[in-house]
Amino acid sequence: MLQERIRLASLRDKVMSAAEAARFIQDGMIVGMSGFTRAGDAKAVPLALAERAKTEPLGITLMTGASLGSGIDKVLTEAHVLKRRLPFQSDPVLRAAINRGEVMFIDQHLSETVELVRSHQMGPIDVAVVEAAAITREGAIVPTTSVGNSATFAILAKHVIVEINLGQHVDLEGIHDVYIPTRRPYREPIPVVSPESRVGLPFIPIDPAKIVAIVVTNQQDSSAETTPPDADTRAIAGHLIEFLSREVAKGRLSNRLGPLQAGIGSIANAVLTGLVDSPFHDLTMYSEVLQDSTFDLFDSGKLVFASGSSITLSSACQARVFPNIGKYKNRLILRPQEISNHPEVIRRLGIIGINTALECDIYGNVNSTHVGGTHMMNGIGGSGDFARNAYLAVFVTKSLAKGGTISRIVPMVPHVDHNEHDVDVIVTENGLADLRGLAPRERAEVIIANCMHADFRDQARDYFTRALKRGGQTPHLLNEAFEWYDRLEKTGSMKG
Amino acid sequence: MLQERIRLASLRDKVMSAAEAARFIQDGMIVGMSGFTRAGDAKAVPLALAERAKTEPLGITLMTGASLGSGIDKVLTEAHVLKRRLPFQSDPVLRAAINRGEVMFIDQHLSETVELVRSHQMGPIDVAVVEAAAITREGAIVPTTSVGNSATFAILAKHVIVEINLGQHVDLEGIHDVYIPTRRPYREPIPVVSPESRVGLPFIPIDPAKIVAIVVTNQQDSSAETTPPDADTRAIAGHLIEFLSREVAKGRLSNRLGPLQAGIGSIANAVLTGLVDSPFHDLTMYSEVLQDSTFDLFDSGKLVFASGSSITLSSACQARVFPNIGKYKNRLILRPQEISNHPEVIRRLGIIGINTALECDIYGNVNSTHVGGTHMMNGIGGSGDFARNAYLAVFVTKSLAKGGTISRIVPMVPHVDHNEHDVDVIVTENGLADLRGLAPRERAEVIIANCMHADFRDQARDYFTRALKRGGQTPHLLNEAFEWYDRLEKTGSMKG
Known part of the structure; x- marks a missing residue:
């Protein structure tokens, strides 16, 4: 099972517990995590961070795609891990802390966060934590139910922690189209000309040497809380x-x-x-x-x-x-x-x-x-x-x-x-x-x-x-x- | 002189007075005029419109690039020609009329006006009035000191009135780069990748049969009112x-x-x-x-x-x-x-x-x-x-x-x-x-x-x-x- 999910053999000895992986995240760091509208969020490492914060000082800036599920923002808030949070959230406990002025929340257009990081106007990102359906033979990351900001976070971060989620269907592979705008001053037009346009790669290409830890999880995304039409x-x-x-x-x-x-x-x-x-x-x-x-x-x-x-x-x-x-x-x-x-x-x-x-x-x-x-x-x-x-x-x-x-x-x-x-x-x-x-x-x-x-x-x-x-x-x-x-x-x- | 400026011979018999040309504009029409921050505005036809409005009902919707010079917005306001004005203005008399609720002013992002006209969400434009340095042998329009919205106005209007301004240097020819986005749903990327990118034509390509009148003027743009640095x-x-x-x-x-x-x-x-x-x-x-x-x-x-x-x-x-x-x-x-x-x-x-x-x-x-x-x-x-x-x-x-x-x-x-x-x-x-x-x-x-x-x-x-x-x-x-x-x-x- 794990061979199917972690196809680059040399990475298999990076598998460790969430607590061990979370050790790569230190007090004061800027961390980029996967997750967009409760989908594809990293589910284990953030909770391990909250656990560790009970016994040592641990405050971070957390960037994500958008909102997280799995109670993560709640748990991180209650553990006082979140000092600064962007670009979006939807958790009642975090929201209350933001409104009390305890967590600095930067409310951004969702398209802009990685633009600011890429141009060094925010960041740099110390660690990226990204949920994956698989790691390819070349060490590239196959995301799960969201792409969000995961690609640029992983590409720009010094270190990357991957959560392989066995609960996410491996058939998700091939659904993603990862295109990263080329660098200024010679940026090219983005070649998307219709919703169907495929213009990038079906995975996040990174140097596998940056992957410092792999954590195996088995957990569904939080479901949407929908109200039926009235x-x-x-x-x-x-x-x-x-x-x-x-x-x-x-x-x-x-x-x-x-x-x-x-x-x-x-x-x-x-x-x-x-x-x-x-x-x-x-x-x-x-x-x-x-x-x-x-x-x-x-x-x-x-x-x-x-x-x-x-x-x-x-x-x-x-x-x-x-x-x-x-x-x-x-x-x-x-x-x-x-x-x-x-x-x-x-x-x-x-x-x-x-x-x-x-x-x-x-x-x-x-x-x-x-x-x-x-x-x-x-x-x-x-x-x-x-x-x-x-x-x-x-x-x-x-x-x-x-x-x-x-x-x-x-x-x-x-x-x-x-x-x-x-x-x-x-x-x-x-x-x-x-x-x-x-x-x-x-x-x-x-x-x-x-x-x-x-x-x-x-x-x-x-x-x-x-x-x-x-x-x-x-x-x-x-x-x-x-x-x-x-x-x-x-x-x-x-x-x- | 006029041969150098109106190179398509068949158009030379369209030369007429501003008053005659203005007759193509009727009460209730939507008119698109050249002009952007006092530069390259049509200078004669609008004043002829104001003159005519003294003796007959004449109210129009006026779209331009941006603000006009030459006192045009003032004169048109005083003559009650302007019923609706967009997307920008900077004239004290017009401004006062807007604030009294006498002229309906639609304050738009300057990039968006022609997008709305092209997709039939505003308009259609009955007449375009465009200042030109010259008309080419093919009947295309060479703008003067601004392009603004002139190209799309002329391309989409039913009729076009050209003001050939002898006061604008013919050497302006070649300075313009007229690129019009291709039609949806198959719109292509705009190929501009640096300030230097030339991606279009040095003139406004239109069917010369749409040119119903040519008015010859000889007048500089209004100068900018600049305050020296303090x-x-x-x-x-x-x-x-x-x-x-x-x-x-x-x-x-x-x-x-x-x-x-x-x-x-x-x-x-x-x-x-x-x-x-x-x-x-x-x-x-x-x-x-x-x-x-x-x-x-x-x-x-x-x-x-x-x-x-x-x-x-x-x-x-x-x-x-x-x-x-x-x-x-x-x-x-x-x-x-x-x-x-x-x-x-x-x-x-x-x-x-x-x-x-x-x-x-x-x-x-x-x-x-x-x-x-x-x-x-x-x-x-x-x-x-x-x-x-x-x-x-x-x-x-x-x-x-x-x-x-x-x-x-x-x-x-x-x-x-x-x-x-x-x-x-x-x-x-x-x-x-x-x-x-x-x-x-x-x-x-x-x-x-x-x-x-x-x-x-x-x-x-x-x-x-x-x-x-x-x-x-x-x-x-x-x-x-x-x-x-x-x-x-x-x-x-x-x-x-």
């Missing part, structure tokens, strides 16, 4: 499909649409699942995380190809897909997140990007990250990479939260992740606002009328009408722009 | 050069730096001029507007090549450069703004982007457009195209305005054009804040200490300290985040 998310999907049908009727899109991207989460997943019953066909995806909906679309015959950086599924879907991964393999590519999210490729392909907003304002600015403008939720992730460069940048949200006490459409968002220049379409269960070619005053009319819940429309119109009297391209009353948040804090509701 | 802008340049020198010492950059981009305006121009006396050499530019500083750097021997979309000079520099344009021609390329500002190329080349902020906040968010959060100044222009994808995104501003009553560093900017994810470095005359790899709380410390004027530091620290008590990734007190603006309005000063 009336609201079905309504959102319905509005969007109706809109896209009109775009097709106008000749702006074909019935194949453009390559689809959908952010992580229940609403975006529900929207994609809604396409199963749509008039569109022969669809493709060029996305970051491939969720249950990707495989629902494959199985319904609607989807012909999907490119992503990770596969993150519910446990039911894991059981359906992974044992049969060979069946999907010629229709799937997993790429480094730098390529899945690259502005160059996204702009070229003409992507329809569907991402979830935490909240939007009446002028079309979107907050994706900060609850109440101050407290970090997860991070911007890839939403900025896609929204800025998409053919069509769509943001979806339910119009209400917390039993109707919170409106997700507000006069002014208290944190801006995507501004008015980047947001084309906003959809809630109430309806859709097509903002393309509209000035801010026009956007406010259509967002309030189409997207906002009726319970908040009057007070939004009142604000807008009074702001108009003060004039401007984007009328506001600064001394009451955030009044709804103040009211929420004082009365438990944004309602006036 | 102690503050020299200090800003000094801090930035010192920082870049440290980056070179750390091995992150060579003494050639990366290709430079500088936004329009006095501060960015002064910073570039400061490079004349720097230790850097063999510099290149990959920018949008080439200003006096470009030619100062050429003449000092510091700059070896400059790529832009327009040349906008002071009158003294115009007199020095344009009669000798042949001398610079093999070191200059003017491209469509879609290519000069293209995310794909900017990310590939590793650009150092230097843009002017209207104001910044203590967490590194930048407002480039809205005075007091509501009133439009000029527009975002290309600053977003560059800042998002640059190797290093630098924003410069003086720390004070209006005799010290206004701080350009505030607790929270009331309009966000560039958010914390995109801003690497902020420089004022007081100093420089290197934000790379810092969490928001850390950024606040360094921005307040290094960039803020001493007069405002205490009240900023007071805000930050109290906000920290409420916690969060980005601590704020929403009910006083904009208090400084309120105080300014009530007392004439932001000082507490």
